[in-house]
Amino acid sequence: MTALPRPHRDDVLIAVAGLLGGLLLWSLGLDTRSGHGLEPRSLALVPLAVMSGAELLRRTRPNTALAIGCVSMLADQFTYGSVATFAMFTDVVYAAVLYGKPAAVRRIPAVSVVATAAVTVTALVVFQDAQAILVGILFAVLTVAPAWTGVSVRTHRDAAEAAQLRAEQTALLAEMDRTQAVTAERARMARELHDLVAGHLSAIAIHSTAALSLDDPRTSREALGVIRENSVEGLAEMRGLIGLLRDSGGDEEPAPAPTLAGVDALLDQSRTNGAASGLEFTLEDTREEGLGPPAPVELAAYRILQESLTNALKHASPGRVTVTLAQDYRTLMVVVTSPSGDRPGPRAPGSGAGLVGMRERVALLDGQFTAGPVTTGDGGKVWQVRARLPVEEGSGKA
Numbered sequence: 001m002t003a004l005p006r007p008h009r010d011d012v013l014i015a016v017a018g019l020l021g022g023l024l025l026w027s028l029g030l031d032t033r034s035g036h037g038l039e040p041r042s043l044a045l046v047p048l049a050v051m052s053g054a055e056l057l058r059r060t061r062p063n064t065a066l067a068i069g070c071v072s073m074l075a076d077q078f079t080y081g082s083v084a085t086f087a088m089f090t091d092v093v094y095a096a097v098l099y100g101k102p103a104a105v106r107r108i109p110a111v112s113v114v115a116t117a118a119v120t121v122t123a124l125v126v127f128q129d130a131q132a133i134l135v136g137i138l139f140a141v142l143t144v145a146p147a148w149t150g151v152s153v154r155t156h157r158d159a160a161e162a163a164q165l166r167a168e169q170t171a172l173l174a175e176m177d178r179t180q181a182v183t184a185e186r187a188r189m190a191r192e193l194h195d196l197v198a199g200h201l202s203a204i205a206i207h208s209t210a211a212l213s214l215d216d217p218r219t220s221r222e223a224l225g226v227i228r229e230n231s232v233e234g235l236a237e238m239r240g241l242i243g244l245l246r247d248s249g250g251d252e253e254p255a256p257a258p259t260l261a262g263v264d265a266l267l268d269q270s271r272t273n274g275a276a277s278g279l280e281f282t283l284e285d286t287r288e289e290g291l292g293p294p295a296p297v298e299l300a301a302y303r304i305l306q307e308s309l310t311n312a313l314k315h316a317s318p319g320r321v322t323v324t325l326a327q328d329y330r331t332l333m334v335v336v337t338s339p340s341g342d343r344p345g346p347r348a349p350g351s352g353a354g355l356v357g358m359r360e361r362v363a364l365l366d367g368q369f370t371a372g373p374v375t376t377g378d379g380g381k382v383w384q385v386r387a388r389l390p391v392e393e394g395s396g397k398a
Contacts, residue, residue, distance in 0.1 A: 005060040014091065015055035022048040022084030032081030044085075047076035051088045058095035063104065066096040073142075090146040097150025098157075109151055112143035191303070191357040204231060229272070257295065258302045260325070266302075267323065270309045278318030279338075281309070287327040293391045300361040301325075301334050301389060307354045308336035308385045316383065317341040327391065331367075334387040340373055341381065362387050 007015075026045060031037075037044065050072040057065035069092035076085045097108050120136025204227050267281045274281065293301070305323060312321045319339030326333040355371055362369035368388040373381050 007056040008059045011056055011059050014058070014088075015052045018055055018084050018088040018091075019048065019052040021087075022052075022082045025083055030083065032083060032086070034080060037080040038078050041080050044076065044079040044082050047072040047079060048082050048085050050075075051085050051092070054092055055088055058092055059099050062092075062096040062098075062100040065092050066100075066108075069093070086142060090142055093143055094146035094150045097147050098154050105151055105154060109144070109147040112140075112147045116140045116144050187360065190353075191360060233269075257299045258306075259298050260293075260302055260305075262302065263305060263323070263325070266306060266309065270313060270321070274313050274321075277313070277316075279312065279316060280320045282320060282322050284322060284324045287325055287332075291327050291329065291391075293327065293332050293389070297332055297365060297389045297391055300365055300367075301332055301387070303361060304334050304358050304385070304387050305336065307358055308334075308338075311354055311385075312336065312338040312383075330390065330392055332389045332391050334385075334389070336385045337374075338383050340383040358385070358387065362389065365389050 022045070025031075026042075026048075031041070031044065051069060054065040054068040054072065057068070069089050072085065073089045076082065093108065093112070096104055100108070116136055116139050119139045120133060123132035123135040124130075126132070263283060263285070267283055270279075270281045292298070309321070309323075316338040317340065321336065321338040324333070324335040324337070326335075358371070359369050367390055369386070371385045372383070374384040376382055
């Protein structure tokens with residue numbers, strides 16, 4: 001047997017207030033049909049007590065409360081009657097619509113209208129008097145009015161809950177967008193930071209290792225010169241990045257983004273840093289004049305070249321590193337080919353973050369990227385980085 005749920009505190013207060021009010025009216029002799037009900041007069045307290053009990057279920061079991069209320073209301077018609085019983089019945093009807101299942105919102109108001117019409121017609125037929133319409137009006141006050149009031153209140157309540165749910169969903173989506181934006185910005189900053197300092201730090205690591213391993217004053221002095229040069233340039237680029245991140249609020253102009261016009265300077269720096277490792281750097285630029293790529297594409301191409309040259313400085317065996325640039329109206333090709341094999345002398349460790357960053361840059365522009373060993377025509381092995389970047393307007397991801 002299922003136990004009845006514990007009534008809500010407000011329902012208990014309504015039931016107690018209705019019962020006490022009914023007892024007060026009964027004690028004062030204020031009945032709805034004085035002298036027209038079954039004796040003894042105290043029989044009117046039975047429907048009153050049952051209706052008060054129904055009020056305890058108005059929120060937890062609204063349909064059960066309505067069924068008990070209808071039986072109590074019918075029984076009240078054979079007693080002297082009580083206004084409190086009438087009032088509590090209207091509240092039970094109202095609560096059945098407000099707290100009942102969605103089907104109750106559709107059925108109870110419709111049934112109340114049909115029942116009111118039936119009672120009115122029946123009263124007219126029985127009494128053959130226009131005053132019988134007052135019976136229908138009274139019945140409408142007891143059923144139709146509270147039922148449609150419950151519909152109105154429930155509609156506004158559901159609308160408020162839906163608005164609150166939409167607000168919570170909007171806040172959740174905004175938080176998700178903010179998290180994604182923060183994650184994307186952190187990834188972008190990580191790529192920029194890696195590309196800015198990786199080459200300089202790799203050169204510093206290689207030349208400092210060479211200076212420590214060779215007991216030659218001239219070699220040590222040359223290594224220290226390269227170390228100083230890369231340290232100064234690395235610090236300058238780091239300051240530029242920090243300046244972009246800092247919210248100065250002033251009139252400072254941000255540092256311009258690097259372009260492919262700086263490829264020659266990038267290669268000169270790589271020649272200086274790679275001389276001790278037996279590396280040579282050449283450029284094959286077959287781009288057509290007047291076909292400047294969009295700024296995001298040009299920045300990505302420069303960073304890919306920068307990282308590829310850094311990787312060659314760290315891992316390539318002695319030989320020639322070839323940089324190839326080609327562009328037409330649709331794509332910009334960046335190819336960096338470096339010798340692959342055993343490398344004598346010092347080398348800097350790698351974490352693989354550079355390849356990840358290059359791949360991400362190309363993916364953001366809807367391009368194609370490959371990096372790995374390639375077999376040459378004479379059977380040799382080289383390491384090749386290939387990036388195909390679209391230069392058509394509207395390409396790439398926002």
